Amino acid sequence: MNHKFTSATISDVAKHAGVSIATVSRVLNGKTPVQADKAERVRQAIAELNFVPRPAARTLASRKTNTIGLVFSEIRGAFFPHLLKGIEAQLHEAGYELLVYSTHSDRPIKRKPIGEHNTDGLLVFTTSLEKEEIARLYKINFPMVLMHETPPEGMNIPVITVENKDGAAMLVNHLIEHGRRRIVFLRGPEGHEDSVWRERGYREALAAHNIPFDEALVSSGEFDQETAYHAIKKLIQDGVDFDAVFAGDDDASIGVYRALKEARRLIPADVAVVGFDDVEFARYISPPLTTVRAPIEEVGREAVRQLLALLNGEQAQSLVLKRTELVIRESCGCPNHS
Amino acid sequence: MNHKFTSATISDVAKHAGVSIATVSRVLNGKTPVQADKAERVRQAIAELNFVPRPAARTLASRKTNTIGLVFSEIRGAFFPHLLKGIEAQLHEAGYELLVYSTHSDRPIKRKPIGEHNTDGLLVFTTSLEKEEIARLYKINFPMVLMHETPPEGMNIPVITVENKDGAAMLVNHLIEHGRRRIVFLRGPEGHEDSVWRERGYREALAAHNIPFDEALVSSGEFDQETAYHAIKKLIQDGVDFDAVFAGDDDASIGVYRALKEARRLIPADVAVVGFDDVEFARYISPPLTTVRAPIEEVGREAVRQLLALLNGEQAQSLVLKRTELVIRESCGCPNHS
DNA sequence: ACGCTTTCTGAAAGCGCTTTCAGATGAATC
DNA sequence: GATTCATCTGAAAGCGCTTTCAGAAAGCGT
Structure with missing residues (x-):
């Protein structure tokens, strides 16, 4: 049978x-x-x-699975396909298979879902894997590389991410140079690496212009529309004064747009808005979103490259920061940039 | 070692x-x-x-891989993450692993990449797998289900897709009821299932209102911005008269918007535009896009359900059509629907 | 022609499981 | 107490490969 x-x-x-x-x-x-x-x-x-x-027979005999695993917490956000595309392409060029695993916290885990028994190496996106599991894998010297997340204390695991701090600073500097002073920052998810660095960029840019940091202007965006929408709505209801919003990422800026439009605040006249990532729709929303281009696909490719190096017993770079680039459109107040 | x-x-x-x-x-x-x-x-x-x-040992001994494969041609389009999400979630609920494979035609295939040797079943998205390979798998009775594609002649393979024809007809009817008569239709990729059915819906709606079908109004959109942009640009240059565009899908409508704006045609005053899918950005572009909501995530889940049925030796439905729903916003000329 | 490499090849031993098969155990029946 | 059954269990045979190991064949120098 x-x-x-x-x-x-x-x-x-x-x-x-x-x-x-x-x-x-x-x-x-x-x-x-x-x-x-x-x-x-x-x-x-x-x-x-x-x-x-049969791969199974080969794996059993050779102890090589010829597949690598991609772990992430949730398929969300417009940048995800790009990441996946980069990973998939680079991986298959090298003849590896791709096992995809999403760690919804609410999922009952039947067996150890992904790890040394079914992959040769792991690509870990942000906080999808618990620290203990990372530590365990690290201890047995299992190849992995992290994307958009620094490893726990004391572990030398390669990291690929984008210039979050620089990108954020560019954005905020730009806003300040346009005369904005009360700039809201929407944080990403708690403990999210990208968010931490973007906040640093935000603070540095403020500091560079002698603008005091105001905790009241920082709120949670969670990198999604819904939370961002409510965050901005609340700021408005609370009567917080602001003339710009750094939304955390492009997805969040959608929510910001919505809240602002509902409140009849004009973008960018009343409030300038900037995002982060430069996903497709950024140029097509109205007004076109000023943002920072994050080379997500390249992050995926680079992560694979480093992982393959590890698999071949070579030395991998412990940190690769992909350059971000300011993309000026209209939501920041610059005209004619569509 | x-x-x-x-x-x-x-x-x-x-x-x-x-x-x-x-x-x-x-x-x-x-x-x-x-x-x-x-x-x-x-x-x-x-x-x-x-x-x-070790999964490899189990697989070798039991001849069950406990993983299913997802095959598609290219990671593109804003709907992709939704599809993947639905598949991933449903699959992992059932305790299966997900092997992802994208068939770029330009990739040198080292070994048979995905099939009966490394999966228990296949989820095939549109035209990603050659007819011969489908036929071969069908002949050995290998479980698979197709998404957005009907099987080759004579093969009884379950298909999951959305009500393309109805959706398209709703859209075009709506346009006609708004007084539009010269409605451009942007076809999808050659041989693309969805495109064929959407065209049928388009034609039926025209016929229902006694509007003659005009070949000159049909052009290629390829379901992407770029092609759509050029298609519309060409129509304008050729002096073709039209007062509405059914873009084929939401991605394409982005290109339509761009071409129209460049030509200083107002949306929807001069030209109404409608898309298909209702991806996130549809409501946020300007003007907000009237489209049809395609329950993509549900397509993914349903495909998995049917495949699992097949794997359990049960009968699967040979065709599941997920209902589409008209989403009226402003690009069709309806006011106050944002 | 003889030893000595060098190059290639097959036998066989696993890799870590599942599954058959026959046997052991104990309960149930008469 | 003997017989029959239903349950449970271990030995052992694979699943289809890779890899070691030792030997065969062929090349080389003298």
Whole structure:
């Protein structure tokens, strides 16, 4: 009943080509030399029998899964496809498979879902994996690289992320140079790496212009529309005075737009708004959003590169910061930049 | 050297619990009864040794991979994350792993990338898999379900998609009821299932109002901005007369907006525009886009449900059409609908 | 022609599980 | 108490590969 899909095995090929299975394995893997004519016969047999080696058998015998795992907490946000695309492309170029795992906290975990038993290495996005699990994997020296998250204290795990601080600072500087002084900052999720660095950029830019930091202007955006919407709404209800909003990211700025429009505040005349990421819709919302371009796809590719280096026993860079770039459109008050 | 990650195996557990590996296996799988006290001892041993069964070994022995594959041609379009989310969630609820594979045509395929050897079933999105490969898998009775694509002639493979025809017809009817008569339709990619049905809806709506179909009004949108932009630009240059555009999908309508704005045609006063999908940005572009809501995440979940049915030897529905819903905003000329 | 490398090859031993099969155990029946 | 059954359990045989190991074949120098 379970034998439905069994097709040719390595010994069928061996028989067909008149060699031993060891030889077949050798031409399959190409690491050990095989006489040209035999190799050719084997290749023919493989073609004729339409033989495909079972990954499970290979994995069991070689202890290499040939797949890497991607762990993240939730599929959300317009940047996600780009990340995935970069990872997928780079990975498959190298001949690896991609196992995708999303750690919804509410999911009952039946068995250890992803780790050293079913992957050769892990790509971890932000805070999707608990510190203890990271520590455990680190202890057994399991290859992994983190994206948009610094490793726990004392662990030397490669990190790929974008220039969050610089990007944020560019944005806020730009706002300040446009005469904005009361700039709201919408934080991302609690403990979120990106958010921390963006806040630092925000603070540094303020400090550089001698504008005091005002806790009242900082609120939670959670990097999503809904929370951002409510945050801004609340600020308005509370009568907080502000003339600009750094939304945390582009998704959040959507919520900001909505709250502002409902309150009949004009963008950018009354309130300038800037995002972060430069996702597709940023240029098409109205007014077009000034933001910072984060090379997300490149982050994915780079993460894979570093992980592959690790897998090959090479040294990986412990930190790769991808450059961000200010994209000026109209929501900051600059005209004619669409 | 490759033994880095070896930890406890089933025989360690067996020894530790004073039973045979067969018994351990049985408590692991829970299909065969085991005396309560022994089972308890085994469970303790598993916990103490931190034992996790190797999937490769299980797969090899049982011929079940416990993972299903998702195949698609390109990670693109704002709806993709939703699809993936639905699939991922539903799948992991059922305890399956997700192997993701994108078939860029330009990728050198090293080995058969995805199929019966490394998955228990396949989720195929649109035209990502060649007809021959589908036929081959179908012939060996390999479980799969298609999303947004009908199977080749004579093959009974479950299909999950949305009410493309109805959705398109609703859109076009709405346009016509607003007095539009010269309605451009931007086709999707050649051979794309969704596109075919949307065109049918378009034609039926025209026919229902006795408006003759005009080939000159149909052009290629490819479901992306760029192509849509050029298509509309060309129509304008060619002096084709039109008062509305059914963009094919929301992504394409972005391109339509751009071309129209460049040509100083007002939306919706001069030209009404409607999309398809209702992705996030649809409500935030200016003017807010009238479109049809396609329950993409639900398509993903349903596809998984049907595939799981197939895997359990149950009968799957051969066609599931998810209902679409007209979302009226402003780009069609309706006021106050934001 | 003889030893000595060097290169290639097959036998066989696993990799860590599942699953069959036959046997052990104890309960139930007469 | 003997017989029959229903339950549970362990030994052992694979699943389909990779990899070691030792031997065969072929090349080389003298």
